[in-house]
Amino acid sequence: MVPFFSSLFPAADKSAWLTQVLSESKSTQNGDDEYERLSWHTEEGFVIEPYYTTSDLAEGPLATSLLDTIQAVQKRSPGWLNTPEYRVINEKSDNIILRDTLARGADALILTLATSAANLNEQLSRLLNGIKLSDTPVFFRPTSGQAIELVKALEIVAPYKLKGGLLTDTDNSTAEVTRLTANSPQFRTICVNSHAFHNAGATATQELAFTLASLADAYDQLTESGLTIEQLAPKTTLSISVGTSYFMEIAKLRALRVLLVRFTSAYSSAPLPPFFIHGQTSTFYDAKATPNTNLLRATTEAMAAVIGGCDALTVHSFDAVLGKPTLADNATSATDFSARIARNISILLKQESYLDKVADPSAGSYYIETLTHSLVEAAWSLFLSVEQQGGFARALASGFIKGELDKAYHAKVQAVRNGKVLVGVTTFRFDEPSTQTYVAPGGITGVLPDRRLAEEFE
Template sequence: MDPLLSTHFTPTDKSVWMLQVQKELKDPLAVETLRWNTPEGFVAEPYYTAEDLQTGPFVLSPEAGQSVQKHTPGWLNAPTYPLSSDAQADNRMLRDALTRGADGLVVTLSDRPEPGDAAIQQLSRLLNGIKLSDTPVFFYPEADALSVVEALKTVAPYQLKGGLLNDSGTDVAETTRLTADSPLFRTVCVSSHEFHNAGATATQELAFMLAKLADLYDSLTDAGLSIDQLIPKTILSVSVGTSYFMEIAKLRALRVLVDQFAGHYPVSGAYPLFIHAQTSAFYDAATTPYTNLLRATTEAMAAVIGGCDVLTVRPYDAVLGQQATPANREFSDRVARNISVLLKEESYFDKVADPAAGSYYIETLTHQLTQNAWTLFLDVEQQGGFANALASGFITAAIDSSYRTKVEAVKQGRVLVGVTKFRHDEPSAQSPVTPGPANGPLPDRRLAEEFE
């Protein structure tokens, strides 16, 4: 401390500040009333200091938690595009996006892939003028990922960038071997979207995602792949919700958890985790859909501060599905793409790696999420792993309980902007949908559904 300051300002600890709060509010219970219980299962304090990081029951030190965070600033702006039956029109749309701020692309392929030469011709038309060694393209093949990769290898016979975002677990060993010469094309994917969209807490998302990754790694190592082959080819795809600080901590905790998890394998090197973040469908509102812009911006900002490598911002009218007019879709695609651009060009978030490091609040949340998620992950493993815990109903029951708690909070007064407050019903929003791939055995929900 500066000698001049030390003569006028004596050091104070957290307890002194808490006493001052009670004095200012004239309430001896003021601190207690400012605490709140998070859905993740721990208590959030109204005020954090360095003491919380020094005295908390943390498994890792803040420095250890920071060491596994992303060290390179920036992210790929990768908007998502569901494709039509017109490959040439889709190609124009994708190339236009790349000239208007997109760094990469996320495309959803048909669930009925063309066979053999037809698939090659279709992909050739779709990717005409897009070089996958320069532009990362992430594919969501709704079926037969192996056929897609085989066609890609013919269309683009060089090192690919991007990857596969389907986490069905089928053909993963084959696609991983087939793209071994393209280390930046990731084929081992696990996502949290099915948990998030069913209503899971951040703790549940992290724990169940890690359990699913453990099951997948077990099957792939049994298929003859080594852990050193798998980790660099892994992409974790995460939904980011509206709880701003918690979502920042969730992405940071994910890196800590996967590092802790990978430590139980005979890994020969250090491989940075690759995270794809997508703004939430669960919190979208079909009534007053323009309010989704507010949510998407907050979620995108949390994602980049949390350290995502790829960011997909969903268009504000994606919740309307085919009801959105072509003109509106063009506008909403442009706005979604530009949210990421603005975070770079006007907010300069791409200039600093791990900007949340050192925040007493976020560091504490990161450690609390890490500990709670790891404990729940071990519970799942004791039940025989993710598949067994899902089949037994354990995972579904836990998420259902969390969802009902979220709904009840809205019934008790929690505001959903554009739904329970500041609402303006749009004529086109009579039958909203949640677009995207199916979530398997877990229900695909939106929090606003019961109030629209």
């Protein structure tokens, strides 16, 4: 039996849609030029068409096994860890706040530790009292040179299989802490992040390519120390900033998984366990002038992160750009409100949107699958260009990476000057002056600028 609506709306291929678009456009004399006007020439280096149909998957470059390859490497299990971040000041009082945070919906924690303590064992014992690291993943941002001391202290304070890890750039201590925690496979000691590139103004293509190049340098260093790719991959976290371009950011995280498989195939032909991806909402697009509008950005970014397939998600509070709160500050009602709202975004996406019930919900979308493929190829090309220059460190030292990021940033600024809207900055603005400044954790400090797009207009 033929469905009723099939007789009313017969099938139409993409060429029929194009004919209809051109016939109904304001100017039919321009032919393909009118269609070109509707296309989006992205800063990522490729063109996005006004619409996509099933033919883009059935007849285009994705028609082969490539589409199956893209989908096969995405997350197989739905859900993510709701992972708020705190900066530790006073271990005893902070412990109360951490336990309360976990009781109110957090699944994991990120803790930025204070300067190296005289007795780290005692401090960690007070800080983690009542928090079992074999059940609750805790990720640490230790101070420089503190990683080995921290891991050894954790072995005493929490003598069981740990969950969580270290969110620090690869350095001379990484190989040793990886070996020290070999009996805790879910405690990840290798971290490569995209935040420095993102906050310098990177396009999605640049963010993916430079993150991959940074990972290549890290793996070269670690394999030279005697570790194998089979030891490295399960202990690696990719920490990625997620911006406001909703569909592009979904595709960015999906493309990252494809790129990682392509990258690791150079080390081993055997399949490796999937990489752990931590997503965090962006501060690059946040506004100080009207910080409440950052709630809109954070919600969009968080939804893109989970649909894109992050394993853990950190949502920055809407007022974080005014000054990153400490745990002690969270006792104040205003900061407690913003921290609660940030934590609840993940909870709402789970309990009201049911996004934790489906793995890779965007699979099969004509638009997102095409966008994912375009990002993979553009980022891989740029990554190979960096490798041809001798790798990430050399490309950074030569000024190539900073030059590319500067061009991308200035293009973003110019787009706003030409009329692109920044909600709470160029429209719907209600100034709320503040003298505080947010400083993003981690990154390649002193080399790449830490920016906010709105700064030019506030």
